[in-house]
Amino acid sequence: MREFGFFYVTNITNYDAVTELKYLKQFFTLPTSTKMALAVNKHDRSNQNVYRGYGPVVENSGTQHKEMFNIGPHEGPTPRYEHTDSSLDKLRAISREQNVWPVSGDGEFDVEFKRVFRQGVQIRIAIAQGVIRSIARSLKAEEFVSRFTDHEFSTLGLRRYPVRTRINQNMKSEYDNVTLSELEHEDSTVTILTTFNCTGLQALYGDKYIDVPPSNEGFIINIGTIIEDITDKKIKAVRHRVKQVDFERHSIPFFFNPSFDADIGTSISGRLTAAGEKTKIFGEWMREYLPSVEPSLLENSLTKDNDL
Numbered sequence: 001m002r003e004f005g006f007f008y009v010t011n012i013t014n015y016d017a018v019t020e021l022k023y024l025k026q027f028f029t030l031p032t033s034t035k036m037a038l039a040v041n042k043h044d045r046s047n048q049n050v051y052r053g054y055g056p057v058v059e060n061s062g063t064q065h066k067e068m069f070n071i072g073p074h075e076g077p078t079p080r081y082e083h084t085d086s087s088l089d090k091l092r093a094i095s096r097e098q099n100v101w102p103v104s105g106d107g108e109f110d111v112e113f114k115r116v117f118r119q120g121v122q123i124r125i126a127i128a129q130g131v132i133r134s135i136a137r138s139l140k141a142e143e144f145v146s147r148f149t150d151h152e153f154s155t156l157g158l159r160r161y162p163v164r165t166r167i168n169q170n171m172k173s174e175y176d177n178v179t180l181s182e183l184e185h186e187d188s189t190v191t192i193l194t195t196f197n198c199t200g201l202q203a204l205y206g207d208k209y210i211d212v213p214p215s216n217e218g219f220i221i222n223i224g225t226i227i228e229d230i231t232d233k234k235i236k237a238v239r240h241r242v243k244q245v246d247f248e249r250h251s252i253p254f255f256f257n258p259s260f261d262a263d264i265g266t267s268i269s270g271r272l273t274a275a276g277e278k279t280k281i282f283g284e285w286m287r288e289y290l291p292s293v294e295p296s297l298l299e300n301s302l303t304k305d306n307d308l
Contacts, residue, residue, distance in 0.1 A: 005228075005238035006203055009192075010218035015123050017217050021196050023113045024250055028067055028160045030104055032056075038069070038100045042299050048078070051290075051298065052097045052155065057162060058296040062170045063180040065244075068297060069158040071099055071117050073125065073151070091287055095152035095260050121156050121254070124192040124219070128154075128256035131190050131221060135235060141268040144230070150259040153286060161200070161242065161249040173241065176209065182242030185293050187224035187255065188286070194219060194252040201251075204239040212240070226264055226282070229273040258282040 027035075038054040041047055055068040079093040101114050129148070136144040161181045164171065171179050181200070195201055195214045202209040212220065228237035242249070258264065260283035265276025279285045291298045 004205075005223045005236035006212060007221050008215065008218055009127060009221060012123065012127070012218060014119070015217075017194060017196060017215075019116055020120060020194065020252060021250060023109075023116050024158045024160075024252065026109060027069060027102060027113060027158065030102060034102060034104050035069075038102060040070075040297055042297065049097060049100050050094050053100045055297040062295075063173065063183040063241075064296050065161065065164055065171070065181040066296070067160040067162065070297075071121060071156040071158070072097060073121055073154055074098055087287060088284060091283055092152075092260055095283060095286075117156060117158075120252070121154075124156065124254040125151070125154065125256065127192055127219065127221075128190045128254070132256075135227070135231065139231060139234060139268060141231075144268055147230075147258045147262040147264075147282075148256070149262075151257050152260045153257040153283070154255060156252065156254045159251045159253065161245075161251075163246060163248060164244055167244075171244075175204075178209070179244040180241055181244045181249070183293070184239060184241040186237045186239050187222055187253075188257055188289060189224045189226045190256040191222040191224065192219050192254040192256065193222055194254075196250060198245075198247075198249045198251060200242045200245045200249050202241055202243055204241075209241065209243075226258070226275060226285070229275055230264060230267050232267045232269050232271060257286075 035054045036044060036056070038049075039047055040053045040055055041050050043056060047053070052070045052072045057065065057067045074096050076098060078098045079096055081090045081093040102110055104110055132145055132148050136142050164179070164181070167179055173180055173184060175184060193215060197214050197216055199211060199214060201212040203212050222240065223235055223237050225237045227235050260281065262282045263280065264282050264285055265273055265280045267273050275285050
């Protein structure tokens with residue numbers, strides 16, 4: 001973690017990548033009408049879900065080209081908020097947004113899909129919590145763990161990357177002109193990533209993007225920018241992307257995040273962090289960060305008051 005920011009976890013108890021891939025693929029082959037019934041508000045204004053739910057492929061969307069379905073850790077009703085509330089108060093409610101699940105007409109699929117991915121969330125939470133505890137022990141900063149008590153914004157994302165049928169300059173990296181299907185970025189905190197046997201993921205080391213081997217039956221763990229900042233750069237965040245490949249690609253990232261009200265403005269040494277120059281708590285930081293990394297799923301107006 002100190003040098004590379006990416007590492008692998010294998011031999012995971014009760015985890016079955018083959019089953020997850022099976023249900024992921026089956027979900028994305030459902031009729032468009034079934035999937036759109038779960039669409040986030042940006043894609044269907046009659047739906048209330050903003051972040052957890054379905055996002056269709058947005059053509060000509062620049063360097064991001066994917067179909068997605070987001071699942072959170074929350075099954076209870078989404079907390080209520082009013083149109084007149086501040087964007088931060090709305091975002092606090094959205095962080096606890098209730099999951100939506102497919103109703104496909106195939107009862108067995110619906111039940112198993114929900115079971116498999118609810119279990120997948122819990123497996124990944126346990127691993128991410130272990131990563132956080134490990135970082136805290138290695139840096140002798142036990143208070144670090146308390147910043148992750150609630151992790152409301154944590155999200156499991158099913159992803160399908162179709163092959164582009166046409167390419168323009170907006171789809172190419174500004175760094176080296178490679179055609180992309182996922183934009184170049186650093187994640188927020190801890191990402192537990194499943195790429196199955198799919199290539200395409202690349203990480204930036206030095207001045208060159210290099211290919212990251214697939215996760216196969218395990219997980220790739222990726223450290224994000226907030227962790228690097230809070231740990232005084234003792235733990236490394238890595239910029240990464242997905243290059244366009246000539247086959248349909250699938251992956252499942254799980255984003256494990258601090259509590260909404262966690263202090264991200266102060267590092268473990270007491271230093272003012274880069275995030276702390278603008279924001280104090282994690283939820284406030286996500287108001288800016290989330291739309292920037294999920295432009296095809298979320299409105300930019302998440303950053304403004306009284307617009308949700």
